[in-house]
Amino acid sequence: MLKQSLQQKLQQKLSPQQIQLMKLIQLPTQALEERIQEELEANPALDEGREEEDVRDDLDRNEDDYNDQNDDQRDDDFDIDQYLSDDEIPEYRLHANNYSADDDDERIPLAGGTSFVETLRTQLGMRSLSEEDFKIAFYLVGNIDDDGYLRRELQDVVDDLAFTQGIYTDLEHLEVLLKVIQDLDPPGVGARSLQECLSLQLRKRTSTESVQLAQSIIDHHFDEFVKKHFEKLMDRLDIVEDQLRSALNEISRLNPKPGNSVSDGSKPTENITPDFLISIEDGELRLKLNGKNAPELNISREYKTMLEHYRDSKGQATKSEKDALMFVKQKIDAAKWFIDAIRQRQQTLLLTMSTIMEFQEEYFLTGDERKLKPMILKDIAEKIDMDISTVSRVASNKYVQTPYGTHIIKSFFSESMKNSEGEDVSTREIKKILEDSIGEENKKKPLTDEALAKLLKEKGYPIARRTVAKYREQLGIPVARLRKEL
Template sequence: MLKQSLQQKLQQKLSPQQIQLMKLIQLPTQALEERIQEELEANPALDEGKEEETRDEYETDEFSNEEESRDKDEDFDIDQYLSDDEIPEYRLHANNYSADDEDDRIPLAGGTSFVQTLRSQLGMRSLSHEDRKIAEYLVGNIDDDGYLRRELQDVVDDLAFTQGIYTDLDQLERLLQVIQDLDPPGVGARSLQECLALQLAKKTPSPAVQLAITLMDDYFDEFVRKHYSKMLDRLDITEDELRDALEVISKLNPKPGGSVSDGSRPTENVTPDFLISIEDGELQLKLNGKNAPELNISREYRGMLEHYRDSKGKATKSEKDALMFVKQKIDAAKWFIDAIRQRQQTLLLTMSTIMEYQKEYFLTGDERKLRPMILKDIADEIEMDISTVSRVASNKYVQTPYGTFLIKTFFSESMKNSDGEDVSTREIKKILEDSIQEENKKKPLTDEALAKLLKEKGYPIARRTVAKYREQLGIPVARLRKEL
C-alpha cells in the first residue's frame, strides 16, 4: 500500500563556494597556476594583475525615480557591484609576487631517446637489410634499464606475425651480440649476471678484472649471497684479492639504460608551497608568492553595469538577459577571488601550526626532535576538520634550511619509550638508521640484535617492528650488508 507523507530533515550540504575552496586547497602551487589560468580563460569578468589606482567614481548621491524603479525590477542592485564604499578584502591583500621575479622553472631540453641512440649506432654497422630490420626490432624491445626481458622465441613469433619476417633463434642470438657490443656497455643483457659480465669483458685486462669475470661466470650465486668464505676457499685467494675484484664489480652499472640521458623524459621540478627560514633565532613562514596571485574584476564588465545603470528608459529583454549574464560572471569571479584568499589563509594557518608544533625540529634540523603528530592534532589546534588538514598537507612541499620536504612526512605515529614518554616513529627510524651505519660491516647486526640495541637505548620495540622500519628505510637484511 502506497502512502504519502511529509517529513522534515536537517542535512548539511556544501555550497558550491565551499566545494570550490576544498578543491583549491588540495592543489599544489603548480597545479594552482594552471587552475587560475583555466578560470581566466573561462570567465572574462576575471582579470589578472594589479588594478589601476585611478578609478571612476561610480556612486552618485541621488538617483532619479526612473533609475530607482528600473533597479527595483532587477534581481540585484547594480550599485552593489559598482560601489567603492566598501573596498573588497581581496583588494587589500598584500602580494609578494611581481612580474619581475626570477623564474626558477627549468626548461625541458630536447634530445634523442635511449632507443634512438641505439638505432643510430646500428646505422654504423654493416648489416643486411633483413638483419637491420630484425636488429631494430630487438632494440625496440629493450626497456629503459637497458635489458631485453623478452624470450627470444617470443620475438621470433612476433616478427613472423607482425612484420612478416621469418627468422630463427640462431639469427637472433647473432644479432643480439651485435646489439650487446653497442654503448653503453651491458645493453641488451637478459639478466643482471649477463649485464655485469658484458661490462667486465670490455674492461682492460688485469688480475682483479679476471677474478671478477670468474666470479660472474662461476660463482654468481655465492657473490649475490655474499658467501665470501666459500669464494675464498674454492678459489684459493686472499681477502685482498677478493676485495679488489669486488671493488671492480661495485663500479659496474646494473642499469646501463639509465646512463643515457633521455631528453624525451619530463624534467620534474619541485616548487615549494611554503618557505621556512630562521631569522634572529626565530622561525619565519612565508607562502610561495605564486600562491597569492593578483586577481580583480574586469573593468570592462564593470563598465557594462555602469552603462546599463546610466542608460535611460526601460531595458529591453535582451538587455536584461545580457545584464544577468554579466552578473553571473562577476559573481563567479568574486567567488573565485574569495576562494583563493581563503585558500591562502587556510594554508598559512595550518602550516604555521605545524611549524610551531615541530618548532624544535625546524630550528635544529635534527629528526630526533620530531614530535609525534597526527592530522587530528593540527585539526584540533586550528579548529578545522581533519580532511582540511589532509588537503593542505597533500602533495605540498615546504622549503626549510635543511632541504625541501613533503609536508606529510612530518606526520608520524607515536610509541612509548622506557620512560613512558611518547616518541615519534620517525625518531626511532633515525636512531635505527644511525645504528646500522655505525655497525661493523664484517658482522652486520641482525634484526634481533638491532631490537636489543634499541631496547638498551630506551626504545623497547619488537624484532618484527625493527624489520618493518628497516624495510621502510630501504635497508637490506644483515646478510646483504656484509662487507670484507
C-alpha cells in the first residue's frame, strides 16, 4: 500500500569551500607552495607580495545612482565600495615572526657526481671488446638496477636483444660478457644474488687465511651463514671460534648493495621541509610555523583599478564593460576566499600543533621518548574543539623540526596500555624500553620474545609474547636467532 508522509531530517553537508579548505589543511608545505602557484596562475585577481600603495579611501560613493540607471544589469548584492575598501580586503601579512623570504633556499638540492650506469659504461669503453660485444655489454649494463644487481633473467635479455636491437646471441656468450661486467668497479656489481655479490667482492680482496675462509663460507655454507648456525660452521669447516670470528669480520666489511657506493647525479637529494619549528628558549618551548605556510597574498591592484573606473563612470559603461565587471567580481570573490582559506589553514595548524606540543611538553623539553604520553587524535580534537578528521589532516604528511631532530607528527600519537601500577603508558614508551633491552642483551645468547616479555613484566609492563613480537617487528628488529653474534 502506497503512503505519503512528511519527515524532518537534520543533515550536515560540507560546502565546496569547506571541502577545499580541508584539502588545503592536509597539504604539507611543499605541496602548499605548488597549490598557491596554481591559484596565482589561474586567478589574475590574486597577487603575491605586498601592495605598493593603499587603495584610495576618498573615492566618491554613488552606488544608489548606479542602481537607478542600470536596472537591467543591477545586482543588489554587489557593492563596488565593498570590493575597494581596505577594511574588507585587508593585506594579509601572514609571515611568521623573525622570518624572511631570503632565509629559504628555493633550489632543489642535487647530488653531484656521475650516474651509476654512466660509470659502468665508461669503464666498458676501456675494455677490449668487439663492436657487437660492446653493444651487448652496453645493453646488459642498462639492465642493472640502482643497487648494482642484475635481477633480470639472462634468457629475457637474449630475447630483448633479438627483438629490439637485432642482435642474436646465446646464454653462454652472455655469461662471458657478464663476467666482464662483474670485473668492473665497484666490486660486486652485476651480481644476480646476495651470495654472488659477496663472493665477487671477496675474490677481489687480498688473499689471507680469513678471506679464504670467508670465501668458503659464502660459496659453500651460505645457508648456515644466513641462519647464524655458528656451531655447524665451525664443525663443518673444522675451525675454532677465533677463526670464524675473523672470517665473519671480513664478510661484515662487504657491501650488500654495491650500486649505492656510486653517486647518482641525476637524482634529487631527499629534502624534508619541516612544517613547524619547535625550539627551547629560556627553558620554555617556542613554536613557529614554517614561513612558506604563510605567504603574502592580496587582491590585484589592476583589478581594483578596473572597479574604480567603472564606479567613476556613474553608470555610463557599455554592456561589455558591465559583463567584464561581473567577471572581475567573480575573480575577486575567489581571490578573497583563497586568501582567507590560507589564513584559516595557518591558524588551524598553529592551534593543533601548539596543543600537541603542550600535551607532550616533557618529551619536547627532554627528547626522551620514554616521556611520550599516550595520545590519540580524539585527545587533541577535544582540547581544540575541532573534528577528529581535522586533526588527522593536520598531522598527515607533516613534519616538525625539534632540538632532537625532525619527526613526522603522526609519530607522537600512540595508544595507551596499563602498567603494573594501573597507570596509562604510551606504546611508544614500551617500544623504547623494548629496543633498549635488546640493545643491552648478550649477543651470544639473544633474548627470545618470551624472555623479552618476562623482562618487560619485571619492569612493570605486563604484555604478552605475541605483543612483544609485534612491537619488535614494527621496530625492524629480527628474531633472536638472527641477532646472534660470536
